[in-house]
Amino acid sequence: MAKVKGDILIDIEKCKGCELCVVACPQDSLEASRKINNKGYHYIVKIEDNCTGCMNCALVCPEGIIKVYRKVDKKKVHLATISNVSKDINITVSE
Ligand code: SF4
Ligand code: SF4
Numbered sequence: 001m002a003k004v005k006g007d008i009l010i011d012i013e014k015c016k017g018c019e020l021c022v023v024a025c026p027q028d029s030l031e032a033s034r035k036i037n038n039k040g041y042h043y044i045v046k047i048e049d050n051c052t053g054c055m056n057c058a059l060v061c062p063e064g065i066i067k068v069y070r071k072v073d074k075k076k077v078h079l080a081t082i083s084n085v086s087k088d089i090n091i092t093v094s095e
Contacts, residue, residue, distance in 0.1 A: 003073040006053020010044055011065040017041035021057035021066060030057060 008029075010021075015037060022030045027050045032042040053070035 004052055005071045005073070006051035007069045007071075008046060008051055008053075008057060009067040009069070010046075011063075012043040012045075013037050013039070014063050014065045015041055015043040016063060017043060018062065019044070020060045020062065024056040024060045026054060026056065027051060 012033075016039070017032060019032055021044055022032065027048065029046055029048045029051050030044050031047045033045045034042070037043045053068050055068045058064075058066040058068045
């Protein structure tokens with residue numbers, strides 16, 4: 001199966017620090033920063049590089065300030081080899 005890698009970009013100056021995105025992230029990728037933005041809110045930062053691009057954070061953000069990116073690895077992955085079909089069937093599955 002192709003690996004999906006995601007990434008996000010938050011417009012931190014527009015963040016209100018509600019943390020809805022933090023709660024919505026199934027990967028626990030987000031956290032409130034100790035620093036504050038120009039409006040005085042603790043804006044959100046990415047703390048883990050494990051985003052899958054699921055879009056949960058962007059969907060719950062009331063400010064609409066999270067952009068989500070996805071990159072799919074389109075490399076062919078060897079899954080299995082089937083041989084000797086006329087006699088016995090040998091199946092080798094790659095790890
Ligand atoms: S896109 Fe999904 S995995 Fe990535 S930060 Fe947002 S909620 Fe978390
Ligand atoms: S949901 Fe939006 S406004 Fe709320 S903390 Fe996350 S990025 Fe900021």
